Amino acid sequence: MNGIVNYRFLKTLGSGSFGEVVLAEDMMTSNNVAIKIIDSQHNEIEINREIQIMKVLGMHPNIIRLEEEIHTKNHTYIVMEYAENGDLLSYLLKQKNGRCQLSEGKAQKIFQQIICGLNHCHGNMIVHRDLKLENVLLGSRCDVKIADFGLSKMLKYHRLRESVGSLPYAAPEVLSGKFYAFEADIWSCGVILYALLCGDFPFGQDIGPDELMKMEAGIYNLPEHLSFGAKDLIRKMLRFDQVDRITIPEILQHSWLQLQPQYLPPTLPTPISLAHRIQQSDQIATKMGFKVLHLGMEELWC
Known part of the structure; x- marks a missing residue:
């Protein structure tokens, strides 16, 4: 030092x-x-x-x-x-239910804050590119803090094509070397929400050609215990075609998140130049x- x-x-x-x-x-x-x-x-x-x-x-x-x-x-x-309570992965591993997953109520409170933080990033033209459980930190009251902007980029008019980030969370367009922008972060958030509620990754940890085919076909397991709202939001975030993927304003207005509105902003923030x-x-x-x-x-x- x-x-x-x-x-x-x-x-x-x-x-x-x-x-x-x-x-x-x-x-x-x-x-x-x-x-x-x-x-x-x-x-x-x-x-x-x-x-x-x-x-x-x-x-x-x-x-x-x-x-x-x-x-x-x-x-x-x-x-x-x-952030004294560490990262979200460690928080999941400490859950007393032994299944490394959260109740829908707890997941709603955490996920609302993740989306609010990501909305602030995108409103300032910043794509994170490495959203994962380890890069979501928890403060003294388990308040969410998005961290690690080492792979982040600012966008102006064009899109990106670098394959970066962590494989289990990477969007299919990132993995396949196609052009992408803010929609890739939405996919990563869908993986995070799935992990919070299911204690696993929708397509596993090792992503290869077979997993890409499953992504395109939308083949992954949604446990029966999940509510209709939770399943609906996950499906809309994990859409293979980034054009059809749900947007942040739509996520913030989704009925599943509206069940716990205390963490949602009354209006979307206006980006500062x-x-x-x-x-x-x-x-x-x-x-x-x-x-x-x-x-x-x-x-x-x-």
């Missing part, structure tokens, strides 16, 4: 190809934070794209909050809000003495 003297290392939370995430104490406030440590050899444009995306998303209750960015000779440190949000966040960071690195807008957009 050399180079960030305001934080005291506590323990490692996780690691990956980018580096590691650690739990640390902010010595100025005594609050816990999560710090993503990225080696300087990692692609600088990718690092700064992730930081700028978090700035664009700002302080939404269902998005993990960026606290600070620190750049040293050897590392970049992304200081973030700490990308340039204005970055300008605002950079002005605040500069006033606080933080170093701010900029990407040109042509680099920020994919």
